[in-house]
Amino acid sequence: MRILGLDVGDKTVGVAVSDPLGVIATGVTTIDRVGIRKDTGRVIDYIREYDCETVVIGLPLSLDGDDSIQTQKVRDFRTMLENKLRSSGPLSKVKIEWQDERYSTVEAEEVLIEAGMSREDRKKIIDRQAAIVILQRYLDSMPGEDTK
Helix, strand or coil: CEEEEEEECCCEEEEEEECCCCCCEEEEEEEECCCHHHHHHHHHHHHHHHCEEEEEEEECCCCCCCCCHHHHHHHHHHHHHHHHHHCCCHHHHCEEEEEECCCHHHHHHHHHHHCCCCHHHHHHHHHHHHHHHHHHHHHHHCCCCCCC
16 A cells, blocks of 8 residues: 655645555645645545555644644644545545655755756646655655564
């Protein structure tokens, strides 16, 4: 089963998904925000499409680790998504996890600059790339099998 990663912003939601083994995060799309109900509905469409068992949402804490205005907006997004999943029957077992997203956009920007992407092109996919960073951090933090 796969894991979906989200970078939730005011204007867009970056979406990434893991490979079936939960090792590598890959960008899927950027959802243009139109309203929390429709936006969470689109996320549920991706959960179904990729048969995800977990959703990882980037938590935008301030640099000192405190909540910010954006933190509450993302918490509200999670609450709406949880409510919709609970009422959807088979998706009620999907887990939602937090992942600290501090510096994820900076890291995503650096990757895109290193790839030689123009500023204009970077703006189009930065949120999807940030979702990849958030999900990859989560995947990297998961305990793996001991290979010794």
